[in-house]
Amino acid sequence: MLKSTKNTGLYLLMGLIAVLQLFPLYWLVVSAFKDNSEIIGGVVWALPTEWRFSNFSEAWVSAKVNQYFFNSVSVTLITLLCVLLFASMMAYALTRMRFKYNGLILFILLMGVMVPIHATLIPLFMILKNLGLLSSRLSIILPYIAVNLPIGVYMLSAFLRSMPKELEEAAFIDGCGVVKSFFKVVLPLLKPPLASVAIFVFLAVWNELLMAATFIQKESLRTLPLGLMNFSGQYSISWGPLAAAMVISTLPILLAYVLFSDQMEKSFTAGAILK
Amino acid sequence: MERALSDKKLIALFLVPGLTIFLIFYFVPILMTAYYSFQEWDGINPMAFVGLDNYTKMFTADKSFWKAVWNSVAFLLTGVFVQLPLSFGLALLVSRKMKGRKWFRNIYFFPVVMSTTMVSLLWVKIYDPNIGMLNTLLEAAHLGSWAQAWLGDTKTALLSVLIVTTWHYVGYNMLILFAGIQGISEQYYEAAKLDGAVGWKAVRYITLPLLSDVLRICVVLNVIYALKTFESVYVMTNGGPLHSTTMIALKMFQEAFLKQNFGYGSALAVFMVLECLIIAWVLNKVLTREKIEY
Secondary structure, X not given: OHHHXXXXXXXXXXXXXXXXXXXXXXXXXXXXXXXXXXXXXXXXXXXXXXOOOHHHHHHHHHOOHHHHHHHHHHHHHHHHHHHHHHHHHHHHHHHHOOOOOHHHHHHHHHHHHHOOHXXXXXXXXXXXHHOOOOOOOXXXXXXHHHHXXXXXXXXXXXXXXXXXXXXXXXXXXXXXXXXXXXXXXXXXXXXXXXXXXXXXXXXXXXXXXXXXXHHOOOHHHOOHHHHHHHHHHXXXXXXXXXXXHHHHHHHHHHHHHHHHHHHHHHHHHXXXXXX | OHHHHOOHXXXXXXXXXXXXXXXXXXXXXXXXXXHHOOEEOOOXXXXXXXXXXXXXXXXXXXXXXXXHHXXXXXXXXXXXXXXXXXXXXXXXXXXXXXXXXXXXXXXXXXXXXXXXXXXXXXXXXXXXXXXXXXXXXXXXXXXXXXXXXXHHOOOXXXXXXXXXXXXXXXXHHHHHHHHHHHOOOHHHHHHHHHOOOOOHHHHHHHHHHHOHHXXXXXXXXHHHHHHHOOHHHHHHOOOOOOOOOOOHHHHHHHHHHOOOOHHHHHHHXXXXXXXXXXXXXXXXXXXXXXXXXX
């Protein structure tokens, strides 16, 4: 009897906190279907009287969210592929190959984990300007790769160090060279830590604003966070379409979270402990 | 195999692509920032070496710098003394073996994966005096007199921003602490039960001491996140009103890319890095005590 009252109390408390965490998001979603008069005059938690999908089409086409979305997707994908490939190659070299400057390279990479990106911004701007990259997508892709490589290398090398070498040795005996055994044997075995790194990089890049705001000079290259920020400045009066744009840009993250929530939690905990 | 793995050409092939990008687009810029911080430079005309002038200006002449330092302290204290205890409470809640605990954990954690830009834009609208839901809710609760422009008033702006970051990140520490709590063996609790330690006593004498390493990680993470804060104030207030929510990172951004003071902006960046590294190092020293073993 006592136990069940206690449990009900706990459920109430947890439910209340869940409402606190979810209510702003609920408000965002219902606002995305309302017009201003309904948002200002209506009841905050009420469902829209009419589901205005036009807000979404207005955001998607007139506010160019389609373009920002495409930019975010392409920047994220290219960064992701490069980080995964380069980080696993580096991790492989650092854990399996024999050379002198192993420790030095790990130390230099550690600087990348420790020193915040803010400390690179001003010179990076100059470097990108001098390379003539400021009007291209590469102006954020290259820094994004650089920022995310160290954490990838550290996570992957930790995994490789604990992985037995027998399979690679067997591949050598079968006549595979280093390159072939890396792609055929090592990479497939790296799948679990690669998934962690991929989630980490996906979220970091998809959500990044500081570098995007600094290096993206062309309107047509804006990623979602930057595009939405400017959108909110221009259309400060109509909240519905902006809410729709925000819902659209959060959907991929929600989708990823629903599909891979366990993996995501693992990758966040691993990333935290590394820092 | 040994010989193949010491082949210089192969080693280079594996290291060069990643390392080149990292060196050019991260490592070298860090060193250049340090160099720029001793120069006066508008990005176009030649640099002029000015020694420590930028740092003197920062510590003595620039009043909003101290405002930014004070705000960082407010972020830091909120992170450690408000957000972390809340996260710990949540972690304890979701660690109880009850039905649906995974759902609750997922709900509490979800805001963490959303972008700071999105969360900040959302809260700008929540706080908005005309369309925002906060004032509407207050009026519905007959607290209409409390309604105001939350982000537009020097008295409430900082607090309003702090509430948003706490809302956004409370699930992050919860998750780390939850993982830590899962790692504590049942045996300890069973042994404690025999000694009469249940409920809060078990938390005080078993969970907390055994989590000390994880708690240390959380403290350091929160402090560094607080000191680096940029996006939320950039989006929500742009540092205003009257610098009441400005941060070092935001000042650096504004000095460099709005006022073209690249030298001074770099000095601010150097200050921020040193501040982060030194505080993290000190915290790690101070908070590392002898390992507790039972």
